[in-house]
Amino acid sequence: MHGKPHVCFFGLMNLPVLAPEFESHGIGGEQVQHTLLGRALVRDGYRVSMVVGDYLQPDGAQWSGIRTFKTFRPDEGIPVLRFIHPRWTSIWAALKRADADIYYASSAGMHIGLLGLFCRRYGRKLVYRVAHDNDCTPEAVKLLVKYGRDRMLYRVGLRRADAVLAQSQQQRELLLRHYGVDSDIAAMLVSEPDRGAATDRDIDVLWVNNLRGFKRPDLFIELARALPQLRFHMIGGEEDGYAQLYREMRRQAELLPNLCFHGRVPYSRVQSFYERARIFVNTSDSEGFPNSFLQAWVRGTPVISFFDPDGVIARNGLGSVPGSMPDMIDAVQSLATNSGARDVVSRRCRDYMNLNYNNDMTLRVYLNTFDRLADRTQLAGLAA
Structure with a gap:
């Protein structure tokens, strides 16, 4: 060689x-x-x-x-x-x-x-x-x-x-x-954002994941149901072995007027959703280090998640880590409706990515x- x-x-x-x-x-x-x-x-x-x-x-x-x-x-x-x-x-x-x-x-x-x-x-x-x-x-x-x-x-x-x-x-x-x-x-x-693109934050809460059981898409639907005044978008395609889960999540999502269910979105197009989101939410029981966290942070989008790899969210103030579903509802509502607080976290996310990624x-x-x-x-x- x-x-x-x-x-x-x-x-x-x-x-x-x-x-x-x-x-x-x-x-x-x-x-x-x-x-x-x-x-x-x-x-x-x-x-x-x-x-x-x-x-x-x-x-x-x-x-x-x-x-x-x-x-x-x-x-x-x-x-x-x-x-x-x-x-x-x-x-x-x-x-x-x-x-x-x-x-x-x-x-x-x-x-x-x-x-x-x-x-x-x-x-x-x-x-x-x-x-x-x-x-x-x-x-x-x-x-x-x-x-x-x-x-x-x-x-x-x-x-x-x-x-x-x-x-x-x-x-x-x-x-x-x-x-x-x-x-x-x-x-x-991490895929770098288009620095010249104008960002219209017209999505209050975004969820992007594979629709598998341990990803808990049902909790995101529960979150949307609890906060009807916010606009939710859900992205995730059907996975092998989880066809019934996909159909059920789509059925439940279609009953909620404040939740837009996209199904599978190609990678080349999904980045724009991170640009448009005010908050990114993860509801998984377990993860590795999600790509979605990085894609959100590099675009200044705070993350609210039950899962916090190595405590990076809590330690660096990149969103919040609720301990229960009621805490998740409160955290999403608070950050989605407080533009001043959200702007502070957004700048922190970009600074963190510039320094570490x-x-x-x-x-x-x-x-x-x-x-x-x-x-x-x-x-x-x-x-x-």
């Missing part, structure tokens, strides 16, 4: 963020992070690729200087048997076609084990990045990873990773306590990790 290493991102759902023509498909926070980081690496002179799902795109197609290698379609194969073929076989084949020096993946799942085995077999390096607090605790992993077989593969891959990156100090401590795995904290990249500074942690692994590989080659 000479010069900068070739980094390959493994993310089966990355293409809808990377390629605008596929943006009607669902996205999540990690797909956004993979794409932002991949594009940043390309700008810095790295060779970058991605292993993605099969959306009927050509294999080897490029977007933003990132070459993609496709695996399988979600409905492809015979249940039970499809774990081996086409899933394992197509993933393995795509990883080989990518032929990268370093493979990067996030989120708990069997894919971490497959990547760990692949990298061990072919002498490549694996970087794993925690995406959710539940990735760090075996009992919580069961909530995200259905099958014991997949949880076992996750443990194998986690322990074989050459570098592990966490989003917060809490995640670092949980990983060390439950898995004996050390990690470094790597902040997330400069993308060049954030990127340095990732570059140091990749370059360190590249140097280690070169030394191993010289020793051989």
